[in-house]
Amino acid sequence: MNSKVSKIIILACTCSSLSANQFWASGVNISSGWSAYLQHPNQCWGAVAGNTLGWWQQNVGIDLNLKEGAPQGNEAITDWFYQKYPHIQGGLQPYRGMIYYLQEFAPNFKIYENNNNPTYLEREYGPTKISGAPFWTERYNYQSEGITKSLIENFQTGKVVAALTDDTHTVTLWGIEVDEKTGKIKKGYVSDSVKDKAGQLTLREVIGNYAPDNKGNETFRFLYSYYVSSTNTYVTDLYEIYSITYLSIDEARNNGTYVDSSNRKDCLLSVLPGSEWACGISTNEGNQGSSNTENSGNTENSGSQNNGNQSNSGNSSNTENSGNSSNQGSTGNQNTNQGNTGSGSTTPENGNNNTGNSNNQGSNNNGNQNSNNQGSNNTENSGNTENSGSQNSGNQSNSGNSSNTENSGNSSNQGSTGNQNTNQGNTGSGSTAPENGNNNAGNSNNQGSNNNGNQNSNNQSSSSTENSGNTGNSGSQNNGNQSNSGNSSNTGNSGNSNNQDGISSESGANLITQSVQNEINKHSELNLALETIGDTTIYKIQKNGKDIALYNPNLSTPLVMNRGLVNYKITKNDNGGIEITKSTNQAALKEANDASKLSMDINYADINNLNKRMGELRGINATAGSWARILGGQGSSDGFENKFTHVQAGFDKQSQISSGSIFSGITVTHTSSDIDGDNAKGDVKTIGGGFYISGVFDNGWYVDAIAKYTRNNHKMDYNFPNMSLSFLDTDYNTNSLYLGGEFGYRFDFDNFYIEPQAEFVYLNTSGVTLNSNGFEMEIKDSDLLVGRAGFNFAREVWLGKIRAYALGGLSYQWEMVKNAEIIIDGDSAKNNNKDSRMLMNLGLNMVASENLRIGLTLEKSAFGDYDTDLAVNLNARYSF
Numbered sequence: 001m002n003s004k005v006s007k008i009i010i011l012a013c014t015c016s017s018l019s020a021n022q023f024w025a026s027g028v029n030i031s032s033g034w035s036a037y038l039q040h041p042n043q044c045w046g047a048v049a050g051n052t053l054g055w056w057q058q059n060v061g062i063d064l065n066l067k068e069g070a071p072q073g074n075e076a077i078t079d080w081f082y083q084k085y086p087h088i089q090g091g092l093q094p095y096r097g098m099i100y101y102l103q104e105f106a107p108n109f110k111i112y113e114n115n116n117n118p119t120y121l122e123r124e125y126g127p128t129k130i131s132g133a134p135f136w137t138e139r140y141n142y143q144s145e146g147i148t149k150s151l152i153e154n155f156q157t158g159k160v161v162a163a164l165t166d167d168t169h170t171v172t173l174w175g176i177e178v179d180e181k182t183g184k185i186k187k188g189y190v191s192d193s194v195k196d197k198a199g200q201l202t203l204r205e206v207i208g209n210y211a212p213d214n215k216g217n218e219t220f221r222f223l224y225s226y227y228v229s230s231t232n233t234y235v236t237d238l239y240e241i242y243s244i245t246y247l248s249i250d251e252a253r254n255n256g257t258y259v260d261s262s263n264r265k266d267c268l269l270s271v272l273p274g275s276e277w278a279c280g281i282s283t284n285e286g287n288q289g290s291s292n293t294e295n296s297g298n299t300e301n302s303g304s305q306n307n308g309n310q311s312n313s314g315n316s317s318n319t320e321n322s323g324n325s326s327n328q329g330s331t332g333n334q335n336t337n338q339g340n341t342g343s344g345s346t347t348p349e350n351g352n353n354n355t356g357n358s359n360n361q362g363s364n365n366n367g368n369q370n371s372n373n374q375g376s377n378n379t380e381n382s383g384n385t386e387n388s389g390s391q392n393s394g395n396q397s398n399s400g401n402s403s404n405t406e407n408s409g410n411s412s413n414q415g416s417t418g419n420q421n422t423n424q425g426n427t428g429s430g431s432t433a434p435e436n437g438n439n440n441a442g443n444s445n446n447q448g449s450n451n452n453g454n455q456n457s458n459n460q461s462s463s464s465t466e467n468s469g470n471t472g473n474s475g476s477q478n479n480g481n482q483s484n485s486g487n488s489s490n491t492g493n494s495g496n497s498n499n500q501d502g503i504s505s506e507s508g509a510n511l512i513t514q515s516v517q518n519e520i521n522k523h524s525e526l527n528l529a530l531e532t533i534g535d536t537t538i539y540k541i542q543k544n545g546k547d548i549a550l551y552n553p554n555l556s557t558p559l560v561m562n563r564g565l566v567n568y569k570i571t572k573n574d575n576g577g578i579e580i581t582k583s584t585n586q587a588a589l590k591e592a593n594d595a596s597k598l599s600m601d602i603n604y605a606d607i608n609n610l611n612k613r614m615g616e617l618r619g620i621n622a623t624a625g626s627w628a629r630i631l632g633g634q635g636s637s638d639g640f641e642n643k644f645t646h647v648q649a650g651f652d653k654q655s656q657i658s659s660g661s662i663f664s665g666i667t668v669t670h671t672s673s674d675i676d677g678d679n680a681k682g683d684v685k686t687i688g689g690g691f692y693i694s695g696v697f698d699n700g701w702y703v704d705a706i707a708k709y710t711r712n713n714h715k716m717d718y719n720f721p722n723m724s725l726s727f728l729d730t731d732y733n734t735n736s737l738y739l740g741g742e743f744g745y746r747f748d749f750d751n752f753y754i755e756p757q758a759e760f761v762y763l764n765t766s767g768v769t770l771n772s773n774g775f776e777m778e779i780k781d782s783d784l785l786v787g788r789a790g791f792n793f794a795r796e797v798w799l800g801k802i803r804a805y806a807l808g809g810l811s812y813q814w815e816m817v818k819n820a821e822i823i824i825d826g827d828s829a830k831n832n833n834k835d836s837r838m839l840m841n842l843g844l845n846m847v848a849s850e851n852l853r854i855g856l857t858l859e860k861s862a863f864g865d866y867d868t869d870l871a872v873n874l875n876a877r878y879s880f
Contacts, residue, residue: 023155024175026059026249030189034174035074036201039193040082044170047193048163049097050078051172052247055161056134060249070105077101086681088719094163094170095126095245098135110256120547121270121278124561128270132258135247138269144210144220147241148185150269151176154246163245171239174203184208188222190239197235198228206239277538277552509537512553515577523580525826541570544826546774551578563724563775565589565827587722591679592829594639595718596820598680600784601637601866602673603736605644606686607761607786610694610704610742613648615855615875616805616845617663617696622879626651633871640677654879660697667692669710682716690738700746708738723824727772735766752795757811759788778823785817790839804846811839837864853877
């Protein structure tokens with residue numbers, strides 16, 4: 001190779017490596033330390049939680065004090081999730097898996113901020129960065145700035161691994177490569193839990209991609225491009241990022257000593273804009289008017305919308321900035337001007353938006369209002385606002401200077417009637433000497449007045465104006481063309497807010513509270529609790545002592561958390577109160593009814609007739625006997641199936657009477673059912689005993705009666721996604737009482753018989769109450785009365801020297817009475833829907849010897865909601 005070319009290539013490679021930095025999770029590089037394991041069906045969350053927890057176990061460096069038997073390594077952990085929660089397929093994020101794992105194998109591990117008593121935010125969205133857990137989730141809604149900053153800051157420590165999650169999938173991020181010049185992420189190193197189209201399941205080098213969304217906002221995602229030989233094509237997969245869950249090996253986070261140093265601001269990383277109140281901090285701060293305050297992006301003059309000619313200028317720190325706009329238009333137009341913001345030696349920039357430590361929202365004003373119109377609604381200003389500009393109509397000249405500059409902000413409004421002026425004046429301290437400004441107050445956050453021009457009848461002015469900080473003038477109403485001056489020498493309002501023709505914040509809050517309380521009083525199951533988070537009052541709507549909705553009057557939409565059988569729709573009305581609409585959650589009701597149906601259907605394995613229990617009794621001449629039977633099979637219904645094994649044994653005494661034989665005895669029974677359903681999974685084991693009496697008469701009739709008690713142990717996982725509830729790892733007992741009666745008549749012919757039969761069985765099962773995360777599910781006592789009518793027919797056959805009867809049967813079984821009820825958090829779901837089915841059986845009863853009789857029967861049912869798919873019954877009786 002040409003040496004010059006070689007040097008160029010070497011130099012290029014060197015420059016490339018020097019212009020980018022790689023940051024990996026501890027113990028991981030491109031060839032080792034990472035893991036990739038094929039997920040179980042629809043459980044990418046379990047595979048990613050397994051990857052991250054496996055890495056954490058290897059690298060954390062402290063004794064985790066896990067319980068004996070805790071799975072170790074990513075594959076074992078991933079398999080454990082599937083074995084423990086096979087019914088949870090999709091819909092979970094990796095942090096849920098981390099919570100499940102620690103709660104199971106390290107129950108004393110600190111997960112939440114307050115002694116493992118989760119706040120609403122932690123309960124619904126997992127630990128935040130300030131919770132102190134080794135893992136937390138940050139949400140960026142695909143936006144590039146937050147994602148880039150977060151990934152770089154965290155991976156630079158070498159102490160984290162991350163789960164990247166979008167709407168439908170999650171993957172594990174092990175490392176990143178950052179361009180030093182641009183500060184952007186060039187590459188990532190990802191493992192997925194599904195094979196790519198080339199059939200590979202390995203570490204993937206992915207490319208960082210910055211691209212605008214359909215609103216022009218820059219998003220960030222990873223691109224994975226690869227070659228698929230089977231189709232001879234190149235394929236590109238996208239890994240988009242809605243949220244990032246980090247798992248850290250930081251010692252303080254793993255030994256419970258982590259202390260938040262962000263003054264709770266790191267909590268905001270876990271919430272999206274508009275939900276900051278959930279972190280317990282306020283985003284509205286009063287003005288910091290002192291000099292030498294550094295404000296980023298402070299705006300002196302906000303551009304304004306004017307009708308008529310207008311010239312606005314505002315100087316700060318002897319710097320003249322112009323934001324003049326000349327707008328022409330008809331009267332009644334809306335003007336929103338936000339004026340000078342900043343303090344001390346701040347050098348403002350021209351523009352319409354104020355950023356930095358302020359959040360200014362202008363008034364919503366309408367000029368020339370007709371009847372029943374409302375002026376300036378819900379004007380909220382917060383942040384460090386020095387001077388807010390004014391809204392004028394007609395020809396007007398406004399100036400508002402600050403910082404050692406003589407300011408004049410006299411408004412002389414000329415023009416047509418019906419125009420609005422909303423003037424927010426000079427605010428701040430230090431060397432600012434305001435004169436005649438609109439709404440001037442030192443060290444305060446001023447909100448301008450809502451000004452309506454010529455108003456017709458029934459107009460409302462200045463309603464729901466919220467002021468934060470000390471407000472010089474607020475809520476004043478100006479009619480017609482008016483000249484407004486800020487300091488109290490020219491305006492009747494000064495100091496803290498003195499509202500004219502408006503609603504004060506205190507009385508407004510009282511009206512909202514009363515409105516909310518009145519609406520809640522319409523629903524006897526609900527109550528109201530108030531909670532102050534920072535400087536915001538949150539209305540907590542509760543049911544049975546648990547929050548079902550949070551209402552912040554400053555936000556447009558209440559946050560509703562529907563759980564259980566009832567949905568509450570809560571909307572904000574025009575008066576700042578709420579309206580509640582209650583409806584039955586039909587999908588949740590079906591889940592509850594399916595659960596109660598399942599608890600009754602599994603009892604059919606214990607319902608048996610005389611032939612299945614003891615076989616052929618006619619022709620026995622003895623004084624006593626013992627018998628045993630085993631029944632195995634499977635039944636199913638829409639949404640679940642159960643496999644059952646039933647073992648029963650008994651001993652009886654035979655009494656001869658003139659017309660036949662009477663058998664009276666005792667029985668013991670054991671049943672095991674393995675249940676696999678959409679909403680329930682587990683096993684039920686029963687043990688019990690009872691007594692019976694049976695009569696076989698020479699005239700062809702027979703009767704049978706049995707009473708039996710069983711104790712039932714249930715180990716179940718109930719998962720109700722439409723209720724947003726689950727009751728996992730339940731272990732409870734119920735009691736059942738069976739009463740059965742059967743009779744029939746045998747028509748004997750030369751070598752066959754026909755035997756019509758009827759049977760009735762009553763079953764009562766006791767209830768139980770289950771609790772999970774403060775929610776209660778009460779399974780009430782259930783009653784079931786089942787009837788059966790049909791016939792058996794049999795033909796005598798000989799198997800060598802053994803006489804036998806080949807038999808078949810057809811019966812109709814129906815539920816005569818069915819009462820089942822489940823109560824979820826106070827709301828009832830009753831299931832009285834009766835079922836019926838056709839029973840079909842084929843079998844063989846053998847007289848093996850004078851003392852031994854053996855029976856074998858195959859049974860199946862059809863046309864029912866619950867059917868026996870196939871059951872095999874084997875019984876044997878020995879008489880002596």
